[in-house]
Amino acid sequence: MNDYIIKTESLNFVYDDEDSDIVKQATSPALSDVSLSIKRGEYVAILGHNGSGKSTFAKLLNMILTPTSGKIYIDGVDITSESFSEDDMFDIRRKIGMVFQNPDNQLVATVVEEDVAFGPENLGLPREEIRRRVNSALSVVGMTDYARHAPHKLSGGQKQRIAIAGILAMKPDIIIFDESTAMLDPMGRRDIVAIMERLNREEGITILNITHYMEEAARADRVVVINDGRVVLDGSARDVFSEVSYLHSIGLEAPQGNELIDELRSAGLDISGDGLTPDEATETLFKFLSRKN
Amino acid sequence: MISDITLGQFFPGYSPIHKLDPRTKIILATAFIVAVFMANNPVSFLLLTLGALVLVAVSRLSFKVVFKGIKPIILILLFTALINVFMTSGEGTPLFELGIIKIYTEGIVRAVFMAVRVVILIIGTSVLLTYTTSPISLTDGIESLLSPLKKIGVPVHTFAMMMSIALRFIPTLVEETEKIMNAQKSRGADFTSGSLVNRAKALIPLLIPLFVSSFKRAEELATAMECRCYRGDKNRTKLVKLEYKGRDILWFLIFAAALAILILTTVLPYNLDISGQIYEIVFYQI
Numbered sequence: 001m002n003d004y005i006i007k008t009e010s011l012n013f014v015y016d017d018e019d020s021d022i023v024k025q026a027t028s029p030a031l032s033d034v035s036l037s038i039k040r041g042e043y044v045a046i047l048g049h050n051g052s053g054k055s056t057f058a059k060l061l062n063m064i065l066t067p068t069s070g071k072i073y074i075d076g077v078d079i080t081s082e083s084f085s086e087d088d089m090f091d092i093r094r095k096i097g098m099v100f101q102n103p104d105n106q107l108v109a110t111v112v113e114e115d116v117a118f119g120p121e122n123l124g125l126p127r128e129e130i131r132r133r134v135n136s137a138l139s140v141v142g143m144t145d146y147a148r149h150a151p152h153k154l155s156g157g158q159k160q161r162i163a164i165a166g167i168l169a170m171k172p173d174i175i176i177f178d179e180s181t182a183m184l185d186p187m188g189r190r191d192i193v194a195i196m197e198r199l200n201r202e203e204g205i206t207i208l209n210i211t212h213y214m215e216e217a218a219r220a221d222r223v224v225v226i227n228d229g230r231v232v233l234d235g236s237a238r239d240v241f242s243e244v245s246y247l248h249s250i251g252l253e254a255p256q257g258n259e260l261i262d263e264l265r266s267a268g269l270d271i272s273g274d275g276l277t278p279d280e281a282t283e284t285l286f287k288f289l290s291r292k293n
Numbered sequence: 294m295i296s297d298i299t300l301g302q303f304f305p306g307y308s309p310i311h312k313l314d315p316r317t318k319i320i321l322a323t324a325f326i327v328a329v330f331m332a333n334n335p336v337s338f339l340l341l342t343l344g345a346l347v348l349v350a351v352s353r354l355s356f357k358v359v360f361k362g363i364k365p366i367i368l369i370l371l372f373t374a375l376i377n378v379f380m381t382s383g384e385g386t387p388l389f390e391l392g393i394i395k396i397y398t399e400g401i402v403r404a405v406f407m408a409v410r411v412v413i414l415i416i417g418t419s420v421l422l423t424y425t426t427s428p429i430s431l432t433d434g435i436e437s438l439l440s441p442l443k444k445i446g447v448p449v450h451t452f453a454m455m456m457s458i459a460l461r462f463i464p465t466l467v468e469e470t471e472k473i474m475n476a477q478k479s480r481g482a483d484f485t486s487g488s489l490v491n492r493a494k495a496l497i498p499l500l501i502p503l504f505v506s507s508f509k510r511a512e513e514l515a516t517a518m519e520c521r522c523y524r525g526d527k528n529r530t531k532l533v534k535l536e537y538k539g540r541d542i543l544w545f546l547i548f549a550a551a552l553a554i555l556i557l558t559t560v561l562p563y564n565l566d567i568s569g570q571i572y573e574i575v576f577y578q579i
Contacts, residue, residue, distance in 0.1 A: 059516075062520060064516055064519060064520065090522045090524065093519070093520055093521070093522050094522055096520075097520070097521075098517070098520040100513060100516070100517055102510075102513060104465050104510070105510045105513035105514050105517065106513070106514065106517035107461070108457075108458065108461065108514070108517075108518060108521075109429070109457070109461060110427075110428070110429045110457065110460055110461045111429065113532070114429070114532060114533070117531075117532035118518075118521055118523070119521040119522060120530075120532075121529055121530055121531055121532060122521060122522040122523050122524065122528075122529055123522055123528075124528040124529060124530050125530055126530065127530060127531070127532065127534060130530065130532045131532065134532065150464075151461075152461075152464040152465055152468075166521060167521070170521065170522065
């Protein structure tokens with residue numbers, strides 16, 4: 001057992017010309033000198049605007065992309081070493097599940113349960129074990145009733161739950177959500193975030209939520225901000241989101257409560273406290289107002 | 294309009310035919326096709342027709358549905374039948390003569406056989422395969438039946454995977470086409486009027502975005518599949534495994550018996566004169 005389930009050391013990545021047409025989202029270099037350590041069971045949000053390199057970081061972790069230089073350790077194992085074989089790679093991909101943005105583009109089968117079975121099938125598990133895992137994964141995401149449905153008839157949020165079930169059926173240690181809520185309506189988004197947090201708390205799965213919704217990021221234990229391929233802020237949500245003006249300078253925002261309090265402060269009001277959630281913002285303002293009177 | 298497209302026209306159900314293993318159905322359908330082309334006299338055709346009707350009855354599909362499948366080809370069928378009637382020359386005196394048009398008994402017999410053959414072929418194969426087998430289990434069946442070809446290096450699994458992904462994405466792409474069409478319509482594009490050339494031209498701004506997004510989808514899907522440890526059929530197991538059951542063997546036996554009887558009838562002495570007389574009687578009564 002290793003304390004840090006993910007550890008990177010001065011990771012660099014440059015898209016080469018071959019890849020650039022299809023996958024390139026950032027101006028190269030996509031990542032420079034990223035050293036990040038994530039503990040087992042941590043709930044981390046990775047923030048950054050489009051093209052900041054946050055998705056690239058995720059793809060490096062499960063070996064969809066290979067770093068230009070630098071080291072990546074998953075559960076203490078150096079996945080960038082020369083001796084790393086293809087079989088080991090599939091073991092890493094089993095350990096690190098990824099849920100993507102567009103639910104349609106990650107479902108493979110025409111029947112929900114067959115899609116959830118896709119991962120375990122690839123792992124070569126015996127049929128009874130696949131069946132067990134499919135059933136339990138579907139019940140974790142609350143989609144048991146839809147096991148025999150066709151995925152294209154489900155809502156976006158439901159499809160995304162199926163995608164999560166498909167990852168869960170591989171029993172991963174880490175799940176990376178790569179803007180998984182970006183295409184969902186508010187209801188669907190709430191569902192997915194709730195599942196994320198439940199998996200983190202109850203199953204002890206390490207969660208990396210790559211997002212650009214500040215309210216979502218504010219719920220994580222730790223927030224990492226990536227800008228132009230570099231880690232620029234790293235700390236608790238409270239610490240990171242108190243840097244309102246810095247966030248603005250790199251094209252991001254803080255949660256609305258923080259923004260409001262920051263505005264009031266810059267207007268000359270002496271408010272102490274935070275506004276990470278709407279409730280907290282209300283309380284901070286209430287305290288401020290009642291102290292005045 | 295587009296969303297009316299139903300793929301493969303599969304009708305879910307629980308009839309004995311629905312429950313058969315897809316491989317059984319593929320093999321039986323092949324046997325059925327062979328039988329259809331072996332039939333060469335009224336007795337064997339009668340047997341085939343009877344067999345096809347029994348299949349429809351057992352599948353619990355409504356006859357209406359089944360005959361709907363024949364509707365689109367009726368015109369072609371009539372046309373070919375007529376050509377057969379007029380163009381076949383036979384021995385003896387023509388049944389009917391008007392100038393250069395001569396109709397012989399053989400022509401009528403041939404036309405009728407041809408029409409019956411095609412109709413029965415369509416009924417038999419659609420009842421056995423497309424109407425009662427979901428596209429995905431059909432794919433599984435084909436993969437399993439063709440798997441011996443893997444030994445000589447045919448990428449059977451890859452083809453089956455491509456087929457099932459294609460099936461999976463048809464509704465998604467139909468939805469996307471509608472979206473793009475609506476977007477184009479809202480900017481004044483017209484897909485439904487004008488000359489054929491203009492209408493074809495109007496499709497270009499529809500197809501290009503569709504192609505671009507399909508490639509993007511393919512790229513994303515490939516990544517998602519890799520993330521889920523996909524590496525072809527190497528070391529891969531399946532949730533649903535195809536297994537021949539008692540009923541499959543029963544159906545094989547029934548079909549074998551039916552085929553044997555049919556082969557017997559094809560070697561029966563078939564006297565054109567007798568059937569010719571039957572047709573003559575029918576003809577004169579009309």
